[in-house]
Amino acid sequence: MKIGVFVCHCGSNIAGTVDVATVAKEARKMPDVAFASDTMYACSEPGQDGIIEAIKEHKLDGVVVASCTPRMHEPTFRRTVERAGLNKYMFEMANIREHVSWIGKDTEANTAKAIDLVSMAAAKLVHNKGLTPKSFSVNKRVMVVGGGVAGIQAALDCADGGLEVVLVEKTPSIGGKMSKLDKTFPTVDCSSCILGPKMVDIAQHPNITLYTNAEIAEIQGYVGNFDITVNKKASYVDWEACTGCGLCTEKCPSKKSRDVFNEEIGTTTAINIPFPQAIPKKATIDAEFCRKLTNGKCGVCEKICPTKAIRFEQQDEPVSESVGAIVVATGYDLFDHTRYGEYGGGRYADVITSMQYERLLSASGPTGGHVKRPSDGKEPKNVVFIQCVGSRDKSVGRPYCSGFCCMYTAKQAILTKDHMPESQSYVFYMDIRAPGKMYDEFTRRAMEEYGTKYIRGRVSMIYPMGDKYIVRGADTLMGTQVEVEADMVVLAVGAEASKGAPQLAEKLRISYDSYGFYMESHPKLKPVETNTAGVYLAGCCQGPKDIPTSVGQGSASAAKVLALFSKDQLESDPQISEVDIKRCIGCGKCIETCPFGAIEEIDFRGMPKANVIETICQGCGICTSTCPQGAIQLQHFTDNQILAEVNVLCQQTLQQSFE
């Protein structure tokens, strides 16, 4: 076999701390290596052309590139060797950047390790064989999980592109956090006026199937062919029959049900429609507060309903859906401010969250848009806003910036003045982070035109005094302590990952970070892809974002889905397990250990044997290390290939030990 080795400088990324010329020189001495050189940027056009030329000139059978991570450029170089006429699996990559040059500064040690990695790759390559992908057909339907603004955008774009879309939302109505907002920054336009029509489009689009009050129960399959079980939670109302007339909500005697839509700043009836623009506009019963469901007495709604839609006996119902791609747009949750004991931690009635304040400002909110203190219903005069509650604070485990709080606080300060011209707003802030288009101008308007007093510093404590609250903090620009007398305090709570996000990630088999936010495939170049093919991200499930960015990402993920579905057939990855039928004794251990359910038992001439379902196998290799017979082998990572790597490494160590 004739192998070519190309050692990449990666500018100074690798060459800075690895002697690449020596690595190439040593590579020439390795068995089967017919050609070796170092190259400035192997991934560049001249770099790739150089590889192709060398393959042709030296009649090479395989290529090793020693450069960056395979995640970055393995597909690039595979295409390169393919262009030169080789099978693309006759290629190996040695990672001498992330595994060598970026982790140590000792050139001698780095060079030695780089040589080791190259020799391992070359030894493995000797045992490589050409693999051919198989193709399979694609189910051109898409599921969008989460009905906030990002999910709505993704669903509409996919549907307008001609795809059949299934939208799943866990609450009774779509709209998400945006539907709760009174106005949006920096335009101060009505949130529900711009979102409402999009919500209606979802309801009326012929290509969209909408499941609200529903959650993902189970996901099977792979890109192109996912089988998903959706659990439709009991609403105790037949939504086919319900017309959303609202008679039941007027007559329901249980009026203390939690008002989730209004952030529990008000109460609602046990049977309710979350808000006037809800899509679908159907009633749902809160089982915890319904008198009929808790103690069997009442049933007023059942008697009054003109369409006889009430179903107290209704149960959760599973629905099966088959799709080819999934867009995850599950959004975020707000930080629980009660963790800040010094701010009153939920003890003081007039210390509220920013979202609660948003509901007080909203004309469709519990006070009809009149700002009233929860404690006594009086209109506040001095309103103090505290930023970074659950953002940029390591002590509560939220070191990251939530990004949008500076902006919504400025908006709320402006709206406060609009609602109550006699009022005075104060904002305690750490820095103003307003990098978007017209954003900085907007925060300046809050200060300059609306007279909001911005105080740079953290608040150490809030305590009630009489019917007011004393807000004590530092003014770090003045270098002094300040106390502000407030009638109402609004905590600008930060964002955190949606509850249950890690559990959903495990069902989707995508990665998430230590805070529960979903991880994109590449932070810069693959911002809406995940590492699981066919699963895309949109909106705040990936990290806090404002509305424009969420919408942009919703469209981006829709574009990705449309591009994926532009092909009728997809190629499967041939790096999967394969059973040597002669060696297999049918013990079934591989079937038990496979986390993807990709191995089945078949009858082969009266004997039980294992069989790999190619499209489900993810190539993880657990089965190969389980098989007592060595009968199941992961293609491209066979026992022989891995042993070849180990041997070449150990031989050197063995020789050293005898010297």
Add this chain to the structure above:
Amino acid sequence: MSSSLTFAYYPGCSGLGTSLEYDTSTRAICAALGVELVDIPDWSCCGSTPAHTVDHTLSSALSARNIAQAEELDVQGIITPCPSCLTNLKTASHRMEDEAFKEKVNKLLEKPVENKLPIMSVLQLLHEQVGVEKVAEKVVKPLEGLRLAPYYGCIMNRPPEVMNFDDCENPIAMDELMAALGADVAPFPLKVECCGASFGVARKDIVAKLSGKLLDAAEDVEAHAFVTACPLCQMNLDLRQSQVNSLTGSKHDMPVFYYTQLIGKALGLDAKSLQMDKLCVPPSKAFRKMEEAQQANAS
């Protein structure tokens, strides 16, 4: 070990001087609640405020000596009524979890310290070991009608990783104990606010401002009296109340009890052991209001 509670007792220097009534009432209620106290033999100063500003090793050694003395007793732990002593003992113990530091401390000591005994305040002992329910069971004269502002001071629960007791922003141990006595506990917002501490000597104006604010807040929540857990806080609020009044022009007249005195009173202990007469602002006014409320309730 038997189920009874036996603890090494560290009175601290104020316990034998300025806060004698805290010490005697603590001993009295512990006896009444079945907690046996063994005074640490030959205890020395904990280092108080000055030592740790000079040298952490020396400061820890001062407290470590007392811990070592207690280790020779057959006890379940060390308790002290004074939050300042508690801070020094716990900080020393916390630092000595680092073996290298412990070695440095042991070099300064006659006999090495093991650092295994749990250390807690009397308040923590009553709340966690004795239990609020047991205290409630023993009440013979409930404090019904007495509205109290519970004041913990700034160091009883801070820093949380060292003190490891109750909530550092909104502690509730004393609130619960007082409620168990039948008292009406006001939602006092400044439970852990600074009273001015030892600035009473150097800068009376600072204490007048800070303690004055506490007194204002207690009046604002319509408390009849303060209930405190710290000798220094008690002194600033009680002894210096007239100073506060003359410096700020206020007219405060609010008794400031130790929580141990009030527990003793509710348990029906004799006046001598509770030493109510040692308080500067006479407590009679608060008790009169309590009795009035009880009579109004009865009729």
